[in-house]
Amino acid sequence: MSDQLPVPSPDAQAASRELSACIAACIRTVGGWLSFADYMDMALHLPGLGYYAGGSHKFGTEGDFVTAPELTPLFGQALARQVAQVLGAVPPAPTLPHVLEVGAGSGKLAADLLLALEALDALPARYEILELSGELRARQRQTIEAAVPHLAARVVWLDELPEKFSGCVIANELLDALPVHAVAWREDGLKERGVILCGEGFGWAEERPAQGALAEAMAALPVEAPFESEVGLAARAWVAEWGRRLERGALLLVDYGLPRHELYHPLRNRGTLRCHYRQRMHEDLFWWPGLSDITTHVDFTAVAEAGFDAGLDVLGYTNQAAFLINCGIGELLATRQAAGGEQALRAASALQMLLAPREMGEMFKAIALGKGIDAPLLGFAHGDRCHTL
Ligand SMILES: C[S@@+](CC[C@H](N)C(=O)[O-])C[C@H]1O[C@@H](n2cnc3c(N)ncnc32)[C@H](O)[C@@H]1O
Numbered sequence: 001m002s003d004q005l006p007v008p009s010p011d012a013q014a015a016s017r018e019l020s021a022c023i024a025a026c027i028r029t030v031g032g033w034l035s036f037a038d039y040m041d042m043a044l045h046l047p048g049l050g051y052y053a054g055g056s057h058k059f060g061t062e063g064d065f066v067t068a069p070e071l072t073p074l075f076g077q078a079l080a081r082q083v084a085q086v087l088g089a090v091p092p093a094p095t096l097p098h099v100l101e102v103g104a105g106s107g108k109l110a111a112d113l114l115l116a117l118e119a120l121d122a123l124p125a126r127y128e129i130l131e132l133s134g135e136l137r138a139r140q141r142q143t144i145e146a147a148v149p150h151l152a153a154r155v156v157w158l159d160e161l162p163e164k165f166s167g168c169v170i171a172n173e174l175l176d177a178l179p180v181h182a183v184a185w186r187e188d189g190l191k192e193r194g195v196i197l198c199g200e201g202f203g204w205a206e207e208r209p210a211q212g213a214l215a216e217a218m219a220a221l222p223v224e225a226p227f228e229s230e231v232g233l234a235a236r237a238w239v240a241e242w243g244r245r246l247e248r249g250a251l252l253l254v255d256y257g258l259p260r261h262e263l264y265h266p267l268r269n270r271g272t273l274r275c276h277y278r279q280r281m282h283e284d285l286f287w288w289p290g291l292s293d294i295t296t297h298v299d300f301t302a303v304a305e306a307g308f309d310a311g312l313d314v315l316g317y318t319n320q321a322a323f324l325i326n327c328g329i330g331e332l333l334a335t336r337q338a339a340g341g342e343q344a345l346r347a348a349s350a351l352q353m354l355l356a357p358r359e360m361g362e363m364f365k366a367i368a369l370g371k372g373i374d375a376p377l378l379g380f381a382h383g384d385r386c387h388t389l
Helices: 012-028 038-047 072-089 109-120 134-147 147-156 211-219 233-245 300-309 320-326 329-339 341-355 357-360
Strands: 099-103 128-130 155-158 164-174 181-186 189-192 196-197 199-206 226-233 247-259 274-277 280-284 293-295 313-319 362-371
Touching: 012 038, 012 196, 012 199, 038 181, 038 196, 038 293, 072 109, 072 164, 072 247, 072 320, 072 329, 072 341, 099 109, 109 128, 109 134, 109 147, 109 164, 134 147, 134 155, 147 155, 189 226, 211 226, 211 233, 233 247, 233 300, 233 357, 247 300, 300 313, 300 362, 313 320, 320 329, 320 341, 320 357, 320 362, 329 341, 341 357
Parallel strands: 099 128, 099 164, 128 155, 164 247
Antiparallel strands: 181 189, 181 226, 196 199, 247 362, 274 280, 274 293, 313 362
16 A cells, blocks of 8 residues: 555655664664554654654644544634633632643644634633644744734743643544553553564564553453554643643543544454644555654544543533534534635635534544533534433
8 A cells, every 4th residue: 555655755765764763763763663542643643753743734724634623624613712701710819720632733723713713702811732742832933923913922831731721622533542552452461562673664573461451451351362453641741640630620632532432343453543744544554654644533432531530520522513512613604604715625625624524523522521620612502412421
């Protein structure tokens, strides 16, 4: 399949070779067998060379994949209504409620949200961004300064999660980019899949017995051998961290994924690890490391459990279509349509992508986890009866 992918430019190939040399050195250092989670982490995030840390275009029609905010500002405008409700429910003392976006991509969602929150008279004193990639931080700053120069001073970049936070945390397509362990349930036990050196590149290693937290997580899943899949310990740990750090407010997480009984269904016995390169999906995880995005479907049951166990309430869970409709995306489109012209047509076709069940409407889900929020959240008000965790 990977021989049908566009050939990377000489510069991109050189960057990938450099990254591969670092991964190879790491494999030698650890004795020849690297956990797939560590391989994925390096391939995506190794400073200067990993997929998100390097200079490729990534988002939008010119890049490798398109995310909801890259499709249309209607996504950010609808989300803003939910963010405004959360901010309004958090008292301004002892600390002012802020917005924190984690994994802000090109900065498009931040710019759209700031404008929409201004229109709703719900601007936070600070809009914080936590972004691992230095290259993307610079791009986010440029986007925000160009699109909303009068609001740019409110935006602050953090280097790590804040020790304590009140307000609204947003992450669109963050959880699917966190490293996962590749695992297998075999007749002779629970196994972890690793990566070895293979000729000039990398290949799958012989499986090793899964251990510790990974083995515990696998044993708790409703799976019968033989079965291959992934376990996202990093996503669980990320959510659990918020139990300690969130004082009052909510996390709004949007991503593609499934509840556990669907994700670990016998029909998905080869897992959901995929790569994206220039708008094409492929399954060759070792093809030019660092040039493709690597993702998996999020286990939303695990996300809810990790939050709940850490002291967060599960405030809502539904698919993206229901969430956006509940947030009034239909009315927002109608206002656009009234203006007519090409823009109105473009907005209608973007909305079709966001809402249609065969596009992003059903595969993407929204979940809200929070503390000290009593009012029902508007994004989850209707239509989620069939979405159970
Ligand atoms: C798939 S992109 C989504 C970008 C953006 N939210 C959007 O919807 O267009 C994932 C983003 O998360 C960032 N990221 C990945 N892991 C992260 C982490 N542990 N902390 C902060 N940002 C992270 C990436 O650099 C990138 O900006």
